[in-house]
Amino acid sequence: xxxxxxxxxxxxxxxxxxxxxxxxxxxxxxxxxxxxxxxxxxxxxxxxxxxxxxxxxxxxxxxxxxxxxxxxxxxxxxxxxxxxxxxxxxxxxxxxxxxxxxxxxxxxxxxxxxxxxxxxxxxxxxxxxxxxxxxxxxxxxxxxxxxxxxxxxxxxxxxxxxxxxxxxxxxxxxxxxxxxxxxxxxxxxxxxxxxxxxxxxxxxxxxxxxxxxxxxxxxxxxxxxxxxxxxxxxxxxxxxxxxxxxxxxxxxxxxxxxxxxxxxxxxxxxxxxxxxxxxxxxxxxxxxxxxxxxxxxxxxxxxxxxxxxxxxxxxxxxxxxxxxxxxxxxxxxxxxxxxxxxxxxxxxxxxxxxxxxxxxxxxxxxxxxxxxxxxxxxxxxxxxxxxxxxxxxxxxxxxxxxxxxxxxxxxxxxxxxxxxxxxxxxxxxxxxxxxxxxxxxxxxxxxxxxxxxxxxxxxxxxxxxxxxxxxxxxxxxxxxxxxxxxxxxxxxxxxxxxxxxx
Amino acid sequence: xxxxxxxxxxxxxxxxxxxxxxxxxxxxxxxxxxxxxxxxxxxxxxxxxxxxxxxxxxxxxxxxxxxxxxxxxxxxxxxxxxxxxxxxxxxxxxxxxxxxxxxxxxxxxxxxxxxxxxxxxxxxxxxxxxxxxxxxxxxxxxxxxxxxxxxxxxxxxxxxxxxxxxxxxxxxxxxxxxxxxxxxxxxxxxxxxxxxxxxxxxxxxxxxxxxxxxxxxxxxxxxxxxxxxxxxxxxxxxxxxxxxxxxxxxxxxxxxxxxxxxxxxxxxxxxxxxxxxxxxxxxxxxxxxxxxxxxxxxxxxxxxxxxxxxxxxxxxxxxxxxx
Numbered sequence: 001x002x003x004x005x006x007x008x009x010x011x012x013x014x015x016x017x018x019x020x021x022x023x024x025x026x027x028x029x030x031x032x033x034x035x036x037x038x039x040x041x042x043x044x045x046x047x048x049x050x051x052x053x054x055x056x057x058x059x060x061x062x063x064x065x066x067x068x069x070x071x072x073x074x075x076x077x078x079x080x081x082x083x084x085x086x087x088x089x090x091x092x093x094x095x096x097x098x099x100x101x102x103x104x105x106x107x108x109x110x111x112x113x114x115x116x117x118x119x120x121x122x123x124x125x126x127x128x129x130x131x132x133x134x135x136x137x138x139x140x141x142x143x144x145x146x147x148x149x150x151x152x153x154x155x156x157x158x159x160x161x162x163x164x165x166x167x168x169x170x171x172x173x174x175x176x177x178x179x180x181x182x183x184x185x186x187x188x189x190x191x192x193x194x195x196x197x198x199x200x201x202x203x204x205x206x207x208x209x210x211x212x213x214x215x216x217x218x219x220x221x222x223x224x225x226x227x228x229x230x231x232x233x234x235x236x237x238x239x240x241x242x243x244x245x246x247x248x249x250x251x252x253x254x255x256x257x258x259x260x261x262x263x264x265x266x267x268x269x270x271x272x273x274x275x276x277x278x279x280x281x282x283x284x285x286x287x288x289x290x291x292x293x294x295x296x297x298x299x300x301x302x303x304x305x306x307x308x309x310x311x312x313x314x315x316x317x318x319x320x321x322x323x324x325x326x327x328x329x330x331x332x333x334x335x336x337x338x339x340x341x342x343x344x345x346x347x348x349x350x351x352x353x354x355x356x357x358x359x360x361x362x363x364x365x366x367x368x369x370x371x372x373x374x375x376x377x378x379x380x381x382x383x384x385x386x387x388x389x390x391x392x393x394x395x396x397x398x399x400x401x402x403x404x405x406x407x408x409x410x411x412x413x414x415x416x417x418x419x420x421x422x423x424x425x426x427x428x429x430x431x432x433x434x435x436x437x438x439x440x441x442x443x444x445x446x447x448x449x450x451x452x453x454x455x456x457x458x459x460x461x462x463x464x465x466x467x468x469x470x471x472x473x474x475x476x477x478x479x480x481x482x483x484x485x486x487x488x489x490x491x492x493x494x495x496x497x498x499x500x501x502x
Numbered sequence: 503x504x505x506x507x508x509x510x511x512x513x514x515x516x517x518x519x520x521x522x523x524x525x526x527x528x529x530x531x532x533x534x535x536x537x538x539x540x541x542x543x544x545x546x547x548x549x550x551x552x553x554x555x556x557x558x559x560x561x562x563x564x565x566x567x568x569x570x571x572x573x574x575x576x577x578x579x580x581x582x583x584x585x586x587x588x589x590x591x592x593x594x595x596x597x598x599x600x601x602x603x604x605x606x607x608x609x610x611x612x613x614x615x616x617x618x619x620x621x622x623x624x625x626x627x628x629x630x631x632x633x634x635x636x637x638x639x640x641x642x643x644x645x646x647x648x649x650x651x652x653x654x655x656x657x658x659x660x661x662x663x664x665x666x667x668x669x670x671x672x673x674x675x676x677x678x679x680x681x682x683x684x685x686x687x688x689x690x691x692x693x694x695x696x697x698x699x700x701x702x703x704x705x706x707x708x709x710x711x712x713x714x715x716x717x718x719x720x721x722x723x724x725x726x727x728x729x730x731x732x733x734x735x736x737x738x739x740x741x742x743x744x745x746x747x748x749x750x751x752x753x754x755x756x757x758x759x760x761x762x763x764x765x766x767x768x769x770x771x772x773x774x775x776x777x778x779x780x781x782x783x784x785x786x787x788x789x790x791x792x793x794x795x796x797x798x799x800x801x802x803x804x805x806x807x808x809x810x811x812x813x814x815x816x817x818x819x820x821x822x823x824x825x
Contacts, residue, residue, distance in 0.1 A: 303702075327704040335702060344696040346762045355692055356703035362685045369683065409703065 002029045003065070004194045005050070005081070005163055010059035012045055019045040020218045023059070027163065032185065032195045034209035034226070036202070038238055038456065038489070042218035043198055047165055050196070051083040052076035063163075082156025086168040088148045092141035097123035099140050100155045126154045129191075130184050146177035150184065157193075164188065165196040170204060171290055182208055200288045201471075202231055202493045216240055231494060239456075239485045254464065255279030256314075258448045259331070259417050261300055264309030269295050269472040273309070277417065277448045282439065284463030285452040287492050291469040293452045294336060297419045301326035301333040313416075327356065330416035334406055336425060336452070338399070342406035345395035349387055350376035352394050352405050357412045379408035383438060400431025407435070411442070418442065419450040424458065436462060456485050468492050513756030514768035521774050524782065532785045540781070542664060546732070548777040549670035552770050554725035554744070555751035556677040557718030559769040562752050563681075564694040564714050565761030566614065566621035571722055572744035573632035574606050578723050579730035579740055580636060583645040586652045600723040607719020611712030629745075636738050645736040656731030666728045673724060677766045690714055695762030743794075750797055751776055754804040776800070 003026055010023040020042050027033050037043050048054040049061070052070035061068050063079045070076050076083075090099050097119050098105070106122070108115040123136040132150055140148065149169055156164055166185075170178045185195060185208060197209055205212060206226060213223035214237040221237045260276035273296050277283045285293040298304040300311055302320040311318045313329055320326050326333070335341035343352050353376045354361065361371040376390045383404040387397060394405055403423065410418060420439070424432045439462060443449050453459045459466055466483045468475045468491040476491040528535045554571060561568050578599050585595035606628075613624045658665045681687040689710045692700040701707050730736050755772030757764025776797060783790050 323701060324704045324706065333702065340696070341698045341702050344692050344699050344762075346695045346758075347691060351688060351691070355688070355700075355705070358685045358688060365684045365686055367683050367685060367688065413704075 003027070004029050004063065005196075006060075006062040007046075007050070008060040008062070010046075010049055010056045010061075012049060012054055012056045018218055020049065020056070022219055023049075023215070024220045025213060027194050027196060028211075029194055030189055030192050031211055032189055032197055032209045034197045034199065034205040034212045035215065036199075036205060036212060036234060036238060037215040041215050041238070043215065044167070045218070046215065047083065047167055047196070047198065050076065050081060050165060052081075077159050077161070080160060080162040081165065082159055082161030082163070083165040084149065084152040084156055084167065084169060086171055088145075088152050090140045090148055090151065093139060095137045095139055096134065096143075096151055097136040099151060100126070100136075100158050122158065123154075126158050129157070130154060131187060132184075144177075145172045146174075146180065149173070149181065153184065153188075157188075161193070163194050163196070165198070167198045168200065169197075170199060170201065178204070200290075200493070202234060214238055231490070235486055235489050235493065239489055253446075254281050255446065258314060260312045261296075262310050262312075264296060264299055265307050266295065266299055266304060267307045270299060270306070271471075271473045273469075273472075273474055275467050275474060275477065277450060279448055280443050280446045281464045282443045282449045282451055282462055284459040284466040285450060285469060286456070286459045286466050286488050287469030287475070289454065291492065292472040293469050294421050295472070296469070297333055297421060297450065297452060301331055301419065303333065327413060330414065331419070332356075332410040332413050332415035332417070333419045334410045334421060334423065336422035338402055338406055338425075343394045343402050343409070345393070347394060348391045349380065349385060349394055349397075349405055350390040353379050353408045353412055356409050357414070375412055379412060383408060384434065398431075400435075403431065403435065407438070415447065417448045417450070419452070421452045422454065423451065424453070424455070456488065460485065460488070470494070512765075514765050514771060517755055517768055517771040517775060521771060521778060524775070524778055528778075528782045528785055535782070535785045540785075542667075544774075544777055544781050545667045545670075546664050547781070548773050549664075549666040550725040550729040551747060551751060551777060552670050552773040553673050553728060554722050555748040555755075555769050555773050556673065556766055557721035557725075558745070558748035559752040559755070559757045559764055559766055560677075560681070560690060560714050561621075561718050562749070562757050562759060563690055563761055563764050564711055565697075566711070566715075567749070568610065568625045568715070568718060569622060569745045570606075570610065570625040570628040570632060571748055572741035573629045573636070574603070574719070574722055575726050575729065575741035575744055576636055576738065577606070577632050578603050578726035579736050580640065580645060580738065582727055582730050583648055583652070583736040586648055587645065589649075592651055592654065596727055599727055600720055603723025603726065604716050604720040606722070607716040608712065610719070611715030614715070615708050615711045625745075640738050642738055644738060646734070648734060648736075653731050653734070655727060656729075656733070666732070669724065669728055673721065674766070674770050677721070681766050686710065686713065691762065746801075747776060747797065750801045750804070753801055753808070756808070758808055759805055772804075 005025070005027040007023060007025040010020050011018070012020040023042070023046060025046070035043055035046065045054060049056050052073045052075045055071060061070065063081070068075070068079055070079070091102065094102065100123050101119055106115040106118040107113065108118070120136060127134060127136060130150065130153070132154070134147070140151065143151065153164065169181060173181060189195060197205070199205055209226050211223060212226050212229065212234070214221040214234060216238060221240060255278055257276050258279045262274040264273040265271055269292050273292065275283070285296070287293050295304060299306045299309070300320070302322045302325055311320055313331070318325070318329055320329070323333070339345065344355065347355075350372065354372050357375070358367065361368045361375065373390065379385070380387070380390055385397075385401050385404050385408070387401065394402060397405065407420070407423065423439070424435055436458075439449060439451065451459070451462060460483055463480060463483070465477060465479050466488060467477045468488055470492055475494070478487060525535070534540065554575065558568055558571065581602060582595060582599045585598060586592075610625060610628065613619050614621050655665050655669070660668050681690065689700065689705045692703065692705055693707050693710045697707050729740070751772035752764065752769050753759055753772070754775055755764070755768030755770065757769060779796060780793055783792060
């Protein structure tokens, strides 16, 4: 078969990070080629290189036998590469056909007015080709997620794409919608379009792809026809390294069960999630992006609506309707999105730290300024927040120090259960070690800590137990002794869901 | 000494120095500017603007805006006069007016927060509703024949200092203390700079927002009393474009139009700058027709300065303190 796209020895660096190295990839005509890898393995960077968003530092891109140099996304489109991103980028108030041709609307006449008749005919032709029966003058805001995704595919095809990159196309789709999407993909394949298919869901890859390539830590690992590999082989390729003992192990006495959650469902993603955590324990939440880790945490603390599920603190059922209810019961959630939900950038370090516990140092609403300073000062010292003084504006701190402020704010409320969502995302190595050290000390003091992390080594070395999520449900729970990278990943990926009580 | 230097370098300090510079400049051209009678006049003129602009500042800090203030001032002034004419005792009708003002704030807050109407649209609509209602009820007629006691606040004084100025100083002190030293005050800053982080800190965001509009309404009521008790008749069209003056005072005083930051002492100074410039036009024999254009220009300059600082700050974030 003819090679339509070839990447050779691609290298891409960002300041301080090597995102891709020695990356090779070959796509043949009419092939569905899946790319698999852990969170952060470099899948999105690779797609962006193919789509002309990132310009590689080294290496060759060869499209249909001709070496090309993409300088912008338009170059990739011209070369016949269309990308359907995970998040659709459509204009809700415009019609289907307008969305398909936006930026290159067909024009006619002396005044170059928009040729609606031609646009409609073109759009209908493409939809007919995909076997989609829908009125193309419908506004996009009336479409469901699956229909929007199909419109994105149609849009890419309308640009005469011969290579289509689908980035997690099924992440937001229901099982039935996935079937419809797969029919369309098969149809495209039959008509000679080559497809790069990125998905976390291995069962989908086995169902639809012809060929699979695995990448890890920004490097090409292996590729093979799908018919010749099994899950175990893939997991081994994806992990491929030993957990290094980089993170400190927390030594703490594990006590009674403090918080237990059972039968948590939210009607959309979460299905019957149950787990419990003991005093002084660090419970890791592992799983792929979108598997329901953060969703579970936010549903527990009342930031996300839940349909069923009981939250018990020391055996007593809590009625948590809003976050304040959780806070008053000593359950603190520290968001993964530090800048949006964690710190208040224009306010000072002191004001940020005491914000959530202000009522405890107030008398009739008047702030006790001495205590205000004491509390802020003690956390600043304890976490070595690097700033000239406590009235320093948080917006001017580095990411790691902002994270320390965010954690301090949560800790100042004196929580019994602390939920940390990606506590070390985007912080440098030094601050990371300090945050790990701090988590260990807090657990040793008897606090129960839930740590959500996408970094496998972090989860494995910090946690006393690991709860693994898959597609909104608990896929399993492993103790520190049992948990290996292979086992965790196998649970996070595997198609068969075995309900394990955590 | 260090704190003094820091104070001078801050936005409020700059505005305070600006006031002194303007005053000194005018005095050099026309020494009669520094007469006590004139200073007293300026302070009396600034008193109601300051009180009302403190409320506006709080609202802007939450990320909102209030364009209905002028109509509410007219409405409350007329109510104040009418209640006085009905023979109610002075403390009673003052309290009633303040309650009514707080209620108009509640209306604003409810529509904005609970019904999710953008603040600008909601308050512009209410501006027109109030103006219309005033004309419908009064038929455009002024309120006259007010009882003598009516002018105690507006015209009276305490040890030579006009009552309105005393009230202003008390209100400024309270407002600064409220925003700096109390829990609700700090919550207002938190909600204005990052509502979702505030919610995650357990702050009742909706309650804080509605409360801010109510406090602002109450302050507007006090401003209305200070304003209307200076006159023996109350016109129906008072307070035209008042909201622009209030926004100007807040913004000149360093309140970020994007919400989240600003000091109320700055708002007081901002109101002073506006009033002094307005009076200065008379002393410098410049047509008062310049007043409106100057006010607009000042708002623009103040916002440009604010945006420039913001831009500069966002640049330093990347290279900020590391660790």
